Amino acid sequence: MTLKTLRVFDTLSDTKKDIVPITPGKLSMYVCGVTVYDLTHIGHARVYIFFDVVQRFLRHLGYEVKYVRNHTDVDDKIIKRAAELGMAPLELSAKFIDEFHEDMGRLHVAEGDVEPKVSDHIPHIIAMVERLIERGHAYNANGDVYFRVQSFDGYGKLSHRKLEDMEAGRSGRVSDDEGQKEHPFDFALWKSTKGDELSWESPWGPGRPGWHIECSAMSSEYLGETFDIHGGGRDLIFPHHENEIAQSEACSGKTFANHWMHIGMVNVAEVDETGRKIERKMSKSLGNFWTTRDVLKGYHPEALRYFAHTTLYRNPVTYSSDNLDEATQRIEYLYTTLDRVQDALAKSGFSDDNPPPEARWYENKGQVLEGFQERLEDVLSDDFNTPRALALFGEVARIGNELTESKKKLNDERAWTLWHVRASLLLAGKILGLLELDPKQALEEIRDLKVELLGIDRARVEEKIEERRQARENKDWAQADAARDELLAMGIEIMDSPEGTTWRVTT
Known part of the structure; x- marks a missing residue:
């Protein structure tokens, strides 16, 4: 079977190109994970939501996917943070790996097929460093091992920079280790340690890996010396991914990754001191930084996923409460639609075990529903x-809402059309990671978040609903209307059905 071809923007070639699998029908993908010394932030969330869609869509198309996403559990930031907290570095990183999985799980982001940790791959890293030294691409400087950038002709090809231009543009500052480097852009493959610092024995003395070498060693271990797709945030293009290419290709003599995909940065909408609306890059130093958990205190996980999908992955996205509010409204709309569609079908006796009989499309709705899957696949195959x-x-x-406005029992045409509305909504949702909950559960979760965020007195709401119910039972319509109006003033809309009264927040 011939599988659909994907066309994506490749950072290395700076153009869109077809993904041609190394092995027909199979795709291998490596995505750089987080350095686990703190909670994830919304920039991380955007990256992993996107690559979750990539792996979902590839599997939907029928590709056999091997998705590797690492954990950097050995790093100077981890060691520093662990010392501050009085913890062992690997204990700290294990804790934040668990926190990472909790955050991603709430966002419906699947785990990688393999999730390697640096601490489990020290022998692989040492072996790679030894080979680079043997081939003349690395050198030992008093227990520190550096990659010799001038030995690799392609250095700078991913970031589209020239080594000589970067050197000419350097400031006059000198780093602590620059005195023992042959070239200022040489980078550490192995870092010597002293005393009781976290370390492993090596041919160059006790030490730990440099940052870049880990991904080269782990990707080659699980995907081979050449694999299909490498991804991460745009902030990793230089130096991390540039250095990965240099050390990997210098070691193997082969192309490292055939396709490079990078996710745009998160900007934050703000108001400056003059009242002018501006956007700035999210940064801890600027004080405009949000963890994933910060956001999920006020917004549903699927609202954050929807927000991430509103901008093409390689472009910057603007984080603001307005944009998250709009994403929440859209998720609420989609779940409300799905709920109405499923209720209408169920009330007419249709289920997965008893689908409606094949019939003509209701009015002209087949123009949208026929070929929906093909159109969806076409737009996602064109650079996601x-x-x-x-x-x-x-x-x-929109079709689902239109066809459920009437409460009459479904005729064959409406039932057949709504059946395909439901199937199309669930198909798109499965690929994008939306509509994955029971609609009533999701709508309650969204409502409860709004209640918490707006400080609505839930007990008061329930009291007024009960007051209205009793008034209606007593046929005191004036009192019932008064209770309803008071609820509306609180931003609460009530919905009556044969199953009872439910409510939602309208503000």
């Missing part, structure tokens, strides 16, 4: 255009 995929999602949802 999630904004266009969301637009297709919306077209189907």
Whole structure:
């Protein structure tokens, strides 16, 4: 079977190109994970939500995918933070690996097929460093081992920089280790340690890996010396991914990764001292920094996923409460639509075990529903255009709402059409990681977050709903209307159905 070809923007060639699998029908992908010394932030969330969609879509198309996403559990930042907290470095990193999985799990981000840790791959790293020294691409300087950038002709090809230009543009500052480097851009493969610092024995004395070498060693261990797709945030292009290419290709003599995909940065919408709206890069130093958990205190996980899909992955995305509010409204709309569609089908006796009979499309709705899967696959195969995929999602949802406005029992045409609305919504949701919960559960979760965020008195709401129920039972319509109006003033809309009364927050 011939599988659909994907066309993506490749950072290395600076153009869109087809992904041609090394092995037909199979795709291998390595995505750089986080350095686990703190909680994830919304920039991390954007990266891993996107690559979660990549692996979901590839598997949907029928590709056999091997997805590797590492954990950097050995690093100077980890060691420093562990010392501050009085913990062993590997104990700290293990804790934050668990925290990472908790955050990603809430966002419906699947774990990698393999999730290697640096601390488990020290022998692989040492072996790679030894080979680089043997081939003349690295050198030992008093227990520190550096990669010799001038030995690799392609250095700078990913970031589209020239080594001589970078050297000419350097400031006059000199780093602590620059005196023992042959060239200022040589980078550490192995770092010597002293005393009781976290370390491993090596041919060059006790030490620990440099940052860049870990991904080269682990990707080659699980995906081979050449694999299909390498990804991460744009901030990793230089120096991390540039250095990965240099050391990997210098070691193997082969192309490291055939396709490079990088995710745009997160900017934050702010107001400056003059009241002018501006955007700035999210940064701890600027005080405009949010962890994933900060955001999930006020917004549903699927709202954050929807927000991440609203901008093409390689472009910057603007984080703001307005944009998250809008994403929440869209998720609430989609779940409400799915709930109405499923209720209408169930009330007419249809289920997965008893689908409606094949019939004509209701009015002209087949124009949207026929070929929906093909159109969805086309837009995602064209550089993972999630904004266009969301637009297709919306077209189907509009049909679902239109066809469920009437409470009459479904005729064959409406039932057949709604059945395909449901199937299309669930298909798109499965690929994008949306609509994965029971609609009623999701709508309650969204409502409860709004209640918490707005400080609404839930007990008061329930009291007024009960007051209205009793008034209606007593046929005191004036009192019932008064209770309803008071709820509306609180931003609460009530919905009556044969199953009872439910409510939602409208503000």
